[in-house]
Amino acid sequence: MAADEKTRAKTEQAKGKVKETVGRAVGNERMTAEGRAEQSKGDMREAKEKTKDAFHR
Template sequence: MGTEDKAGNMADKLKGKVKEAAGKAVGNERLQAEGKGDQVKGDAKQAVEKAKEALKD
Protein backbone atom coordinates (compact mmCIF):
# COMPACT_ATOMS: atom_id res chain seq x y z
CA MET A 1 0.00 0.00 0.00
CA GLY A 2 1.45 3.32 -1.02
CA THR A 3 2.04 6.14 1.41
CA GLU A 4 -0.38 8.36 -0.51
CA ASP A 5 -3.09 5.72 -0.31
CA LYS A 6 -2.57 5.25 3.41
CA ALA A 7 -2.70 9.00 3.99
CA GLY A 8 -5.86 9.36 1.92
CA ASN A 9 -7.57 6.53 3.73
CA MET A 10 -6.62 7.94 7.11
CA ALA A 11 -7.81 11.38 6.00
CA ASP A 12 -11.22 9.93 5.12
CA LYS A 13 -11.45 8.25 8.51
CA LEU A 14 -10.36 11.38 10.36
CA LYS A 15 -12.75 13.57 8.39
CA GLY A 16 -15.52 11.13 9.26
CA LYS A 17 -14.71 11.21 12.96
CA VAL A 18 -14.73 15.00 12.95
CA LYS A 19 -18.05 15.14 11.11
CA GLU A 20 -19.60 12.58 13.43
CA ALA A 21 -18.43 14.45 16.54
CA ALA A 22 -19.66 17.76 15.15
CA GLY A 23 -23.01 16.19 14.33
CA LYS A 24 -23.34 14.84 17.85
CA ALA A 25 -22.36 18.21 19.34
CA VAL A 26 -25.04 20.11 17.46
CA GLY A 27 -27.62 17.33 17.32
CA ASN A 28 -27.44 16.96 13.53
CA GLU A 29 -28.18 13.32 12.68
CA ARG A 30 -27.43 13.80 8.96
CA LEU A 31 -23.94 15.08 9.74
CA GLN A 32 -23.37 12.16 12.12
CA ALA A 33 -24.44 9.72 9.41
CA GLU A 34 -22.13 11.38 6.85
CA GLY A 35 -19.28 11.07 9.32
CA LYS A 36 -19.92 7.40 9.86
CA GLY A 37 -20.10 6.94 6.09
CA ASP A 38 -16.75 8.65 5.60
CA GLN A 39 -15.21 6.36 8.20
CA VAL A 40 -16.61 3.28 6.48
CA LYS A 41 -15.32 4.57 3.14
CA GLY A 42 -11.84 4.95 4.60
CA ASP A 43 -11.95 1.46 6.09
CA ALA A 44 -13.15 -0.03 2.80
CA LYS A 45 -10.40 1.68 0.81
CA GLN A 46 -7.85 0.43 3.30
CA ALA A 47 -9.17 -3.13 3.00
CA VAL A 48 -8.98 -2.99 -0.80
CA GLU A 49 -5.40 -1.75 -0.69
CA LYS A 50 -4.43 -4.52 1.75
CA ALA A 51 -6.05 -7.12 -0.50
CA LYS A 52 -4.15 -5.77 -3.53
CA GLU A 53 -0.92 -5.92 -1.55
CA ALA A 54 -1.61 -9.51 -0.45
CA LEU A 55 -2.21 -10.57 -4.05
CA LYS A 56 1.12 -9.13 -5.11
CA ASP A 57 2.94 -11.28 -2.56
Protein backbone atom coordinates (compact mmCIF):
# COMPACT_ATOMS: atom_id res chain seq x y z
CA MET A 1 0.00 0.00 0.00
CA ALA A 2 2.82 2.41 0.75
CA ALA A 3 4.19 1.98 -2.76
CA ASP A 4 0.79 2.92 -4.16
CA GLU A 5 0.74 6.08 -2.06
CA LYS A 6 4.26 7.01 -3.11
CA THR A 7 3.34 6.50 -6.75
CA ARG A 8 0.22 8.57 -6.25
CA ALA A 9 2.31 11.36 -4.70
CA LYS A 10 4.75 11.39 -7.60
CA THR A 11 1.87 11.37 -10.09
CA GLU A 12 0.19 14.32 -8.37
CA GLN A 13 3.46 16.23 -8.33
CA ALA A 14 4.07 15.59 -12.03
CA LYS A 15 0.50 16.43 -13.07
CA GLY A 16 0.66 19.60 -11.01
CA LYS A 17 3.92 20.66 -12.60
CA VAL A 18 2.51 20.12 -16.10
CA LYS A 19 -0.68 22.00 -15.23
CA GLU A 20 1.32 24.89 -13.76
CA THR A 21 3.60 25.08 -16.80
CA VAL A 22 0.71 24.99 -19.28
CA GLY A 23 -1.17 27.56 -17.23
CA ARG A 24 1.80 29.91 -17.35
CA ALA A 25 2.31 29.33 -21.07
CA VAL A 26 -1.28 30.25 -21.94
CA GLY A 27 -1.59 32.96 -19.29
CA ASN A 28 -4.25 31.10 -17.29
CA GLU A 29 -3.71 32.05 -13.65
CA ARG A 30 -6.35 29.64 -12.38
CA MET A 31 -4.67 26.66 -14.07
CA THR A 32 -1.31 27.80 -12.73
CA ALA A 33 -2.71 27.97 -9.19
CA GLU A 34 -4.40 24.58 -9.54
CA GLY A 35 -1.09 23.10 -10.68
CA ARG A 36 0.72 24.52 -7.68
CA ALA A 37 -1.99 23.19 -5.36
CA GLU A 38 -1.77 19.74 -6.92
CA GLN A 39 2.00 19.74 -6.49
CA SER A 40 1.61 20.72 -2.85
CA LYS A 41 -0.88 17.92 -2.32
CA GLY A 42 1.63 15.47 -3.79
CA ASP A 43 4.40 16.93 -1.63
CA MET A 44 2.30 16.47 1.50
CA ARG A 45 1.41 12.90 0.56
CA GLU A 46 5.09 12.13 -0.07
CA ALA A 47 6.11 13.65 3.27
CA LYS A 48 3.48 11.57 5.06
CA GLU A 49 4.81 8.39 3.45
CA LYS A 50 8.41 9.28 4.30
CA THR A 51 7.38 9.87 7.91
CA LYS A 52 5.62 6.50 8.05
CA ASP A 53 8.71 4.83 6.58
CA ALA A 54 10.96 6.46 9.18
CA PHE A 55 8.84 5.17 12.06
CA HIS A 56 8.49 1.66 10.65
CA ARG A 57 12.22 1.01 10.44
